[in-house]
Amino acid sequence: MPCGEKSTGGPRTRVVLLRHTPDPDRVCAAAAASCYSASPASAIDPRLTPEKMSRTIHNAVGRGHHSVLEHAVFTFSLEGVSRAMTHQLVRHRVASYSQQSQRYVRFDTPGYVTPPEVASRPAAKEAFDRAVSDAWAAYSKLVGLGVPEEDARYLLPNAATTNITVTMNARELLHVFGLRLCLRAQWEIREVAQLMLDEAVKVAPAIFEGSGRPCSGGPCPEGAEDCPLYPGPWGPKEG
Amino acid sequence: MPCGEKSTGGPRTRVVLLRHTPDPDRVCAAAAASCYSASPASAIDPRLTPEKMSRTIHNAVGRGHHSVLEHAVFTFSLEGVSRAMTHQLVRHRVASYSQQSQRYVRFDTPGYVTPPEVASRPAAKEAFDRAVSDAWAAYSKLVGLGVPEEDARYLLPNAATTNITVTMNARELLHVFGLRLCLRAQWEIREVAQLMLDEAVKVAPAIFEGSGRPCSGGPCPEGAEDCPLYPGPWGPKEG
Amino acid sequence: MPCGEKSTGGPRTRVVLLRHTPDPDRVCAAAAASCYSASPASAIDPRLTPEKMSRTIHNAVGRGHHSVLEHAVFTFSLEGVSRAMTHQLVRHRVASYSQQSQRYVRFDTPGYVTPPEVASRPAAKEAFDRAVSDAWAAYSKLVGLGVPEEDARYLLPNAATTNITVTMNARELLHVFGLRLCLRAQWEIREVAQLMLDEAVKVAPAIFEGSGRPCSGGPCPEGAEDCPLYPGPWGPKEG
Amino acid sequence: MPCGEKSTGGPRTRVVLLRHTPDPDRVCAAAAASCYSASPASAIDPRLTPEKMSRTIHNAVGRGHHSVLEHAVFTFSLEGVSRAMTHQLVRHRVASYSQQSQRYVRFDTPGYVTPPEVASRPAAKEAFDRAVSDAWAAYSKLVGLGVPEEDARYLLPNAATTNITVTMNARELLHVFGLRLCLRAQWEIREVAQLMLDEAVKVAPAIFEGSGRPCSGGPCPEGAEDCPLYPGPWGPKEG
Numbered sequence: 001m002p003c004g005e006k007s008t009g010g011p012r013t014r015v016v017l018l019r020h021t022p023d024p025d026r027v028c029a030a031a032a033a034s035c036y037s038a039s040p041a042s043a044i045d046p047r048l049t050p051e052k053m054s055r056t057i058h059n060a061v062g063r064g065h066h067s068v069l070e071h072a073v074f075t076f077s078l079e080g081v082s083r084a085m086t087h088q089l090v091r092h093r094v095a096s097y098s099q100q101s102q103r104y105v106r107f108d109t110p111g112y113v114t115p116p117e118v119a120s121r122p123a124a125k126e127a128f129d130r131a132v133s134d135a136w137a138a139y140s141k142l143v144g145l146g147v148p149e150e151d152a153r154y155l156l157p158n159a160a161t162t163n164i165t166v167t168m169n170a171r172e173l174l175h176v177f178g179l180r181l182c183l184r185a186q187w188e189i190r191e192v193a194q195l196m197l198d199e200a201v202k203v204a205p206a207i208f209e210g211s212g213r214p215c216s217g218g219p220c221p222e223g224a225e226d227c228p229l230y231p232g233p234w235g236p237k238e239g
Numbered sequence: 240m241p242c243g244e245k246s247t248g249g250p251r252t253r254v255v256l257l258r259h260t261p262d263p264d265r266v267c268a269a270a271a272a273s274c275y276s277a278s279p280a281s282a283i284d285p286r287l288t289p290e291k292m293s294r295t296i297h298n299a300v301g302r303g304h305h306s307v308l309e310h311a312v313f314t315f316s317l318e319g320v321s322r323a324m325t326h327q328l329v330r331h332r333v334a335s336y337s338q339q340s341q342r343y344v345r346f347d348t349p350g351y352v353t354p355p356e357v358a359s360r361p362a363a364k365e366a367f368d369r370a371v372s373d374a375w376a377a378y379s380k381l382v383g384l385g386v387p388e389e390d391a392r393y394l395l396p397n398a399a400t401t402n403i404t405v406t407m408n409a410r411e412l413l414h415v416f417g418l419r420l421c422l423r424a425q426w427e428i429r430e431v432a433q434l435m436l437d438e439a440v441k442v443a444p445a446i447f448e449g450s451g452r453p454c455s456g457g458p459c460p461e462g463a464e465d466c467p468l469y470p471g472p473w474g475p476k477e478g
Numbered sequence: 479m480p481c482g483e484k485s486t487g488g489p490r491t492r493v494v495l496l497r498h499t500p501d502p503d504r505v506c507a508a509a510a511a512s513c514y515s516a517s518p519a520s521a522i523d524p525r526l527t528p529e530k531m532s533r534t535i536h537n538a539v540g541r542g543h544h545s546v547l548e549h550a551v552f553t554f555s556l557e558g559v560s561r562a563m564t565h566q567l568v569r570h571r572v573a574s575y576s577q578q579s580q581r582y583v584r585f586d587t588p589g590y591v592t593p594p595e596v597a598s599r600p601a602a603k604e605a606f607d608r609a610v611s612d613a614w615a616a617y618s619k620l621v622g623l624g625v626p627e628e629d630a631r632y633l634l635p636n637a638a639t640t641n642i643t644v645t646m647n648a649r650e651l652l653h654v655f656g657l658r659l660c661l662r663a664q665w666e667i668r669e670v671a672q673l674m675l676d677e678a679v680k681v682a683p684a685i686f687e688g689s690g691r692p693c694s695g696g697p698c699p700e701g702a703e704d705c706p707l708y709p710g711p712w713g714p715k716e717g
Numbered sequence: 718m719p720c721g722e723k724s725t726g727g728p729r730t731r732v733v734l735l736r737h738t739p740d741p742d743r744v745c746a747a748a749a750a751s752c753y754s755a756s757p758a759s760a761i762d763p764r765l766t767p768e769k770m771s772r773t774i775h776n777a778v779g780r781g782h783h784s785v786l787e788h789a790v791f792t793f794s795l796e797g798v799s800r801a802m803t804h805q806l807v808r809h810r811v812a813s814y815s816q817q818s819q820r821y822v823r824f825d826t827p828g829y830v831t832p833p834e835v836a837s838r839p840a841a842k843e844a845f846d847r848a849v850s851d852a853w854a855a856y857s858k859l860v861g862l863g864v865p866e867e868d869a870r871y872l873l874p875n876a877a878t879t880n881i882t883v884t885m886n887a888r889e890l891l892h893v894f895g896l897r898l899c900l901r902a903q904w905e906i907r908e909v910a911q912l913m914l915d916e917a918v919k920v921a922p923a924i925f926e927g928s929g930r931p932c933s934g935g936p937c938p939e940g941a942e943d944c945p946l947y948p949g950p951w952g953p954k955e956g
Contacts, residue, residue, distance in 0.1 A: 016281040018269075019260050019310070027258050027314060031337035031404040038344060040318040040402035041337070042255040070335030071258070071406045073312040075266060079279040084819075084871055087800065093810035096309030096408065098270035098280070102801075102875075103903060105277060115868035124862045131855035131872050138848035145841045150903060151832035154801055155848050158819075159871035163279035165270040167310045167408075169335065186820060186867060323580075323632055326561065332571035341562075341636075342664060354629035363623045370616035370633050377609035384602045389664060390593035393562055394609050397580075398632035425581060425628060494759040496747075497738050497788070505736050505792060509815035509882040516822060518796040518880035519815070520733040548813030549736070549884045551790040553744060557757040574787030574886065576748035576758070583755060641757035643748040645788045645886075647813065 004195040013113070013188075014079040015195035017203070024072030024170065025206040029056040032068040057206040061174075069170040072204055076166045076196055082113035084158035085188040089166070092176055096167040102160075103150035106143065110136040112159040116187065132157060170207045173200060181213045243434040252352070252427075253318040254434035256442070263311030263409065264445040268295040271307040296445040300413075308409040311443055315405045315435055321352035323397035324427040328405070331415055335406040341399075342389035345382065349375040351398040355426065371396060409446045412439060420452045482673040491591070491666075492557040493673035495681070502550030502648065503684040507534040510546040535684040539652075547648040550682060554644045554674055560591035562636035563666040567644070570654055574645040580638075581628035584621065588614040590637040594665065610635060648685045651678060659691045721912040730830070730905075731796040732912035734920070741789030741887065742923040746773040749785040774923040778891075786887040789921055793883045793913055799830035801875035802905040806883070809893055813884040819877075820867035823860065827853040829876040833904065849874060887924045890917060898930045 004015050021027060030045040033056055037044060048056070060068050078086075083102075090097055112132050118124045135157050142152035168176065173196070179185065180193035201208040243254050260266060269284040272295055276283060287295070299307050317325075322341075329336055351371050357363045374396050381391035407415065412435070418424065419432035440447040482493050499505060508523040511534055515522060526534070538546050556564075561580075568575055590610050596602045613635050620630035646654065651674070657663065658671035679686040721732050738744060747762040750773055754761060765773070777785050795803075800819075807814055829849050835841045852874050859869035885893065890913070896902065897910040918925040 014279075014281075016279075018281055018284065019262070019266050021258050021312065021314065022261065023258070030257075031314075034316075034402055034404060035337055035340050036343050037339070040253075040255075040316050040339075041404045042253075042257055042316040042318065045257065067335065068337050071314050071337070071404060073260065073406070075260065075270075075310050077273075077279050077281040079281065082871065083804065083875075087804050087807070090804070090807055091814065096306065097808065098274055098307050098310070100276070100279075101274050104275050113871065115864075115871055117864050117868040118859065118871070121862055121864065124859050124864050127855050127858050127862075128872065131852060134851055135848060135872075135874065138844050141844050142835065142841050145838055145844075147832075147834050147838065147841050151834040154799065154830065154832055154835070154876035155845065155852075155874050157852065157872050157874055158800075163273055165273060165280045165310060167312070169406075321632065322565065322636075326565050326568070329565070329568055330575065336569065352632065354625075354632055356625050356629040357620065357632070360623055360625065363620050363625050366616050366619050366623075367633065370613060373612055374609060374633075374635065377605050380605050381596065381602050384599055384605075386593075386595050386599065386602050390595040393560065393591065393593055393596070393637035394606065394613075394635050396613065396633050396635055397561075492757075492759075494757075496759055496762065497740070497744050499736050499790065499792065500739065501736070508735075509792075512794075512880055512882060513815055513818050514821050515817070518731075518733075518794050518817075519882045520731075520735055520794040520796065523735065545813065546815050549792050549815070549882060551738065551884070553738065553748075553788050555751075555757050555759040557759065574784065576752055576785050576788070578754070578757075579752050582753050641751055643751060643758045643788060645790070647884075 004198050012080055013191065013195070014077075015192060015199060016077040016079065017074065017199040018077045018165065019075040020200075020203055021072045021074075024074075024204040025057055026053055027071050028060070028068050028170065028207065029053040031071050032056050032060045032065065035068075054206045061207070066171045066174070069174065069207060070172075072170040072207060074168060074170070074173065074196075074200055076168075076199070077163065078166060078192060079163045080111070080113070080161045081164065081192060082159050082188060083156075083162050085113075085186070085192060086162055086164050087158075088186060088189050089164070089192070092168070092172065094168070094172045094175075097164055099164040100162045102153040102156065102162075106149050107136070107139070107153075107156065107160070111161040112157065113161060113188065114159070132159060170200075170204060173197075174208075174211050177208075177211050178213070183213070243437050251319055252430065252434070253316075254431060254438060255316040255318065256313065256438040257316045257404065258314040259439075259442055260311045260313075263313075263443040264296055265292055266310050267299070267307050267409065267446065268292040270310050271295050271299045271304065274307075293445045300446070305410045305413070308413065308446060309411075311409040311446060313407060313409070313412060313435075313439055313443075315407075315438070316402065317405060317431060318402045319350070319352070319400045320403065320431060321398050321427060322395075322401050324352075324425075324431060325401055325403050326397075327425060327428050328403070328431070331407070331411065333407070333411045336403055338403040339401045341392040341395065341401075345388050346375070346378070346392075346395065346399070350400040351396065352400060352427065353398070371398060409439075409443060412436075413447075413450050416447075416450050417452070422452070482676050490558055491670065491673070492555075493670060493677060494555040494557065495552065495677040496555045496643065497553040498678075498681055499550045499552075502552075502682040503535055504531055505549050506538070506546050506648065506685065507531040509549050510534050510538045510543065513546075532684045539685070544649045544652070547652065547685060548650075550648040550685060552646060552648070552651060552674075552678055554646075554677070555641065556644060556670060557641045558589070558591070558639045559642065559670060560637050560666060561634075561640050563591075563664075563670060564640055564642050565636075566664060566667050567642070567670070570646070570650065572646070572650045575642055577642040578640045580631040580634065580640075584627050585614070585617070585631070585634065585638070589639040590635065591639060591666065592637070610637060648678075648682060651675075652686075652689050655689050656691070661691070721915050729797055730908065730912070731794075732909060732916060733794040733796065734791065734916040735794045735882065736792040737917075737920055738789045738791075741791075741921040742774055743770055744788050745777070745785050745887065745924065746770040748788050749773050749777045749782065752785075771923045778924070783888045783891070786891065786924060787889075789887040789924060791885060791887070791890065791913075791917055791921075793885075793916070794880065795883060795909060796880045797828070797830070797878045798881065798909060799876050799905060800873075800879050802830075802903070802909060803879055803881050804875075805903060805906050806881070806909070809885070809889065811885070811889045814881055816881040817879045819870040819873065819879075823866050824853070824856070824870075824873065824877070828878040829874065830878060830905065831876070849876060887917075887921060890914075891925075891928050894925075894928050895930070900930070 030041040034041040118128045269280040273280040357367045508519040512519040596606045747758040751758040835845045
């Protein structure tokens, strides 16, 4: 299966494109063209030339006719990500999620994500690792004392890893990429968004080429004065 | 492309399954299993036996864990349906639509759906056909007088045919089938829902087998006293 | 109840603001401020000065932090609008609708909307009125022949009036106003959107002041080349 | 402001009903009635007798015509709840959330929720309190070392308290109450759901009376065999 990985100091984050609508660019273009045609999408679909297909997608994206991009749907398996990240991710409501449960799964050994800002400072890294280790020891102790896993997990840190299956259509993905690839977005969700985009663009180039940060290095569309032009662990996207 | 048709007196209604998530039963089962597992969906996906897959889907549907069914997504092209029907259909909000525009497409010849209750009564049928023909003549006259199509179409009847591309996930489809296959549902949307179900069950049997009317011939879950047990043009589903 | 009206040649279109979240500007500002505060919204709410409230809303809107505007919700009763208009309106999915049913209500006398492009041309107006009248006569004839209302209504034109109750939050309203007040939007939904905005801005000035067409007379954000700068029946918004 | 509280061992959980649609029962009843009437909702609204209003709501809920309940909207401030709880809560997608940010707010002193299953076991309680205290000490140490708050918070436990403003309509609330008041639901979200219901029923009795657990002590609608009939901290709802 196609996937991308990043090692973030702790276990590896993996993003796997588990499924997607076959020929996603084409179905969106056919749906878009059918709005202005006597013919239905099923008749237009096999007839579209590659040029016409690209132009139709390009026009739809450029003109704000984004609803046609909803016919292309992508399912990702996000693995080894932190619950700090997923708590942000699941705020995107036009999407479907199935997440590993901390109520029903027992976590016997520590699995956690270490932020680059921590990993790059030896004293911080040491304190971080020890604190995580202590949290897991306390979790195990509580379970040993008869506390249900779903209550013992109140001690697990935001850094704890989780797996989550995510289904989003291309319109929502473009929206998420615009927000989460911004240099001011939280680093882990930015990393995950980039891995998702890397996979999506391979199978739907007409839709996703050129997508990403809304600024493209120009003035911030949000008028931000606090943009991290030199954002430490990541560096400018171009650099 | 797989499709189903019904002739309703006017032009043919066609329902084409244009795209769907590959192997839809399996991806939903993998996502469901990953919630209770140390393994992510990408690892579970290739390992699921057919029996385990069916049982997982069956449990998810039976226990109300419906969110896992959202990872399977289906795109239909509905063709030659009436705008009376689509005005109802688009009220289902957890779905994506691209519809043929009456603002931008000129309709030179009448295309319309005739209700079975009209088609079965010769006097009604004659009045119906004449009225539709008159409406189209007036539409064409207005266009000839320089009225924009988008305004002339105020005269077109609810019966006028349209094409619409619809994307829904399996959870929403089950919800729609439950509502719209009910014998008290409006006949045309019931017909379209049945054609959609006929296609969906072929590619996702574990999800859709047994779906349909919620009553299954038993007492009405809505407590209705006006259920058409002998609903004329359709007959009981079992009959 | 606060309301606005427009006469469009046929019966009067009325837009009534039926309900709204009390003190809508304030609750959104309190929710926004609580994201960056040790205090919860219930503590911030009574303490916000008018200046701080306006500034918080202004920043949220300007910076793209639009989710906080979802806490202000508005319920409108749209009356005497055409089904051509409502078929477009209900495509906005982040909203709640309750619409007068053509299945269960019998329409004994013609009620319809006449487009300005028709009303302004005497020959077109005459043809339009006659066609509508004929459609209603045929509808009544079918009902008299025993055809159910829900089937006879296949003859009713797009112009037929309907009533619909609509609930939307402020974020979605801003989105709808941006799309539907555009001079290229269909005239009737533009008219209704303007009447809705006129009511909303009275009770939530901080949120809605300055909202409306995204172009404000500048270059089209959609890159349109067909903008009706002199759109006939309406005239430029500024004029 | 109307509110309810529960002490869960740590800081107090508070649920404040911050805003709601005025006269929520009535607006839903008027919208429901308008679907079957020649009159619009604005005309029906002031005319409804209390009996007619109750009966209309009762019929809508009983018959599955739930969409009319979407016109009544409620905004709650949930305070002192754990992030374990909010990660579940925000999975309900037909709702609006504004949550206290762990990226932008510094948490100098421990604020956390203690599960009853922990609080009732002295040894577990001691280990829990110490683990939380250690986590906060490590968080503060990282911040002192120059690690940004948004990264130091990777150490904060699921038990950490947060504030969140939640807006939901009555239809979604009924859905959430059905799921989350189930005795098998996680204890904290069950507690919060009960406090929300306690407030909602005061202002919308016709909608919310009788809502709650779907089982009402009868057989489980999910066919569960693991229902905690004696669920410790809560006891059966009836008991």
